[in-house]
Amino acid sequence: MQTSVVSSAAPEPINQVMVSLRGLRKTYRRGQEEISVLNGIDLDIAEGAFEALMGPSGSGKTTLLNLIAGIDRPSAGTIHVAGTDISKQSEGELADWRAQHVGYIFQFYNLLPVLTAAENVEIPLLLAKLSKSERQARVRTALRVVGLDDRMNHYPRQLSGGQEQRVAIARAFVSDPTLLIADEPTGDLDRKSGDEVLELLATLNREFGKTIVMVTHDPHAAERASVVRRLEKGVLVPA
Amino acid sequence: MNLPKLALRNTFRNRARALLTIGGVAVLVVAFVFLRTVVSAYRSTVNNSRSDRLVTRNRVSLALPLPLADFEKIKAVPGATTVTYSNWFGGTYIDSRHFFARFAVDPDTYFQVFKDVVVTPEALAAFKADRTGSLVGEGLVEKYGFKVGDVIHLKGDIYPGDWAFTVRGTFKGSNSFQNSSMFMQWRAIDKSLPDTQRGTVSQYTTLVKDADHSPEVGKAIDALFASSANETLTESEEAFTLGFLMGSAAIITALDVVSVVLLVIMLLILGNTMAMAVRERTGELAVLRTIGFKPNKLLALALAEGLWISLIGGILGAIVARPVIGGFLKYSGGFVTGASANAWTLPAVLIALAVGLLAAAIPGFRASSVNIVNALRRAE
Numbered sequence A: 001m002q003t004s005v006v007s008s009a010a011p012e013p014i015n016q017v018m019v020s021l022r023g024l025r026k027t028y029r030r031g032q033e034e035i036s037v038l039n040g041i042d043l044d045i046a047e048g049a050f051e052a053l054m055g056p057s058g059s060g061k062t063t064l065l066n067l068i069a070g071i072d073r074p075s076a077g078t079i080h081v082a083g084t085d086i087s088k089q090s091e092g093e094l095a096d097w098r099a100q101h102v103g104y105i106f107q108f109y110n111l112l113p114v115l116t117a118a119e120n121v122e123i124p125l126l127l128a129k130l131s132k133s134e135r136q137a138r139v140r141t142a143l144r145v146v147g148l149d150d151r152m153n154h155y156p157r158q159l160s161g162g163q164e165q166r167v168a169i170a171r172a173f174v175s176d177p178t179l180l181i182a183d184e185p186t187g188d189l190d191r192k193s194g195d196e197v198l199e200l201l202a203t204l205n206r207e208f209g210k211t212i213v214m215v216t217h218d219p220h221a222a223e224r225a226s227v228v229r230r231l232e233k234g235v236l237v238p239a
Numbered sequence B: 001m002n003l004p005k006l007a008l009r010n011t012f013r014n015r016a017r018a019l020l021t022i023g024g025v026a027v028l029v030v031a032f033v034f035l036r037t038v039v040s041a042y043r044s045t046v047n048n049s050r051s052d053r054l055v056t057r058n059r060v061s062l063a064l065p066l067p068l069a070d071f072e073k074i075k076a077v078p079g080a081t082t083v084t085y086s087n088w089f090g091g092t093y094i095d096s097r098h099f100f101a102r103f104a105v106d107p108d109t110y111f112q113v114f115k116d117v118v119v120t121p122e123a124l125a126a127f128k129a130d131r132t133g134s135l136v137g138e139g140l141v142e143k144y145g146f147k148v149g150d151v152i153h154l155k156g157d158i159y160p161g162d163w164a165f166t167v168r169g170t171f172k173g174s175n176s177f178q179n180s181s182m183f184m185q186w187r188a189i190d191k192s193l194p195d196t197q198r199g200t201v202s203q204y205t206t207l208v209k210d211a212d213h214s215p216e217v218g219k220a221i222d223a224l225f226a227s228s229a230n231e232t233l234t235e236s237e238e239a240f241t242l243g244f245l246m247g248s249a250a251i252i253t254a255l256d257v258v259s260v261v262l263l264v265i266m267l268l269i270l271g272n273t274m275a276m277a278v279r280e281r282t283g284e285l286a287v288l289r290t291i292g293f294k295p296n297k298l299l300a301l302a303l304a305e306g307l308w309i310s311l312i313g314g315i316l317g318a319i320v321a322r323p324v325i326g327g328f329l330k331y332s333g334g335f336v337t338g339a340s341a342n343a344w345t346l347p348a349v350l351i352a353l354a355v356g357l358l359a360a361a362i363p364g365f366r367a368s369s370v371n372i373v374n375a376l377r378r379a380e
Helices: A061-069 A091-101 A117-127 A132-145 A161-173 A191-208 B003-011 B015-047 B070-075 B121-129 B138-144 B186-192 B211-224 B237-246 B249-280 B282-291 B295-331 B342-368 B372-379
Strands: A017-030 A033-046 A050-054 A076-081 A102-105 A179-183 A211-215 A227-232 A235-237 B053-058 B080-088 B101-105 B133-137 B151-156 B161-172 B181-185 B203-208 B232-236
Touching (some): A061 A211, A102 A161, A132 A161, A161 A179, A179 A191, B003 B295, B015 B295, B070 B203, B080 B186, B121 B133, B121 B161, B138 B161, B181 B186, B203 B211, B232 B237, B282 B295
Antiparallel strands (some): B053 B232
């Protein structure tokens, strides 16, 4: 296995806190009405963990995921990821932080249709100071890890849903982020493709020590996680 | 992969729209280069007019002649050094597509007033010695290959009949208009007319001692003929040339305005395309922001897309403009020869690029300020 994409071949001991949320609240305003989505979340996620967040629609799962990923801002509370309080960062600092620390896997893959699989995977590396050959080497390795090195020059429209999601996973970890965030990664896939994707995530967690936080509706998908948490009406409840 | 390459791929994502927009930009660039070239050519001709030369014509209309008897009177006006006269000959060479200016001139005085028209003493002597002789400008020599001894056949209109003029020499003018002119002797033309119509000229041109006093000299000339049967209008050569070439300076101003309108249309076309492109791609922009792209990178991406469209359209337009304008100049019969599309092609491409940047700016700012969460939600 190549190590240029993912930083370690063996996971570190799971004892340090990677994500720490304290008193996290998120409210939205719809006209005059204030809608509370998250109501004081306190949560610690250990480094190297594979956690699944479950809960009914509207429970605040994706909102919580977006806050941890630094693409949304809390109304109150703090978010520490790998020791950094991201709730206090500016837009620019957050963008830099996301580029270095977060790999995001979307439910609907969100690959750029005008780019090939390899080019899609290369996108995050454009933000790093790497030469073209270094970028290409990393892209090849990432696509090999997800088993699509023979589809490098295929466009998304030429790939199946499962293959697209694997390309999206390669894109998420190619820059060796601290944290992988997955929002319903199997939600748009059949069972077989979904299993392949889950196996891939498990491999990234198990073999490369990646901390993964995954939102899912699917109990079968949640079974692959080491920790399952349940969110209802904006609060964490016992799973 | 790099950002310009990504922008290029995005440009051709909707191929039909991209090609139509590029085609629109190209057509506008052709039209813009065409207008600017024509305006520049006319301005160049006008700007080459000298301030120490005055043109006197019939106040009622240029089509009405003035008596030759006025020649001596104008010569005697204080401040005037030399005076010459000429008639517009008109006529047709081969057919109407082979149009160029033809003047019947007084060979004794013409080149004293028009010192910027250079003719060798030998050629001038040969011209003077042959009543049916002619002098042709270098532009005509280049276009038609005229050489000394050739006979140019003209079909007369103002002066009816079939005319044959032997080329006795060539001259080099100071502008494209002069270089595309042909001179024959006024006396030969005058002699062909019935007795009652002889002894008239289209215009007098006066060389003044001091260009600063041209207005006073002009007024003095017109004062001589005030209340006569043939009142005169004396104006600077520049004003006369502009009026002669264009009928009115207002037309040039209109062409200037139309040039700007073309740029505004280009801005609107590009702006519309960019706005649609950015709106359709909101979800992807949110993905890029999630990955860690900063707002300025998304702005740069949109600007690069605007630049690609305008660059391709601009270059295409510049390539097409050359033969189109070349064809027009050939057809224009020499009035705008010497003008070249080349002078305006590079500026037109640069202007198109600037318009492309401007058109992409607002959609670009919108792209850069996309709310990630909302955009992702909409994309799903």
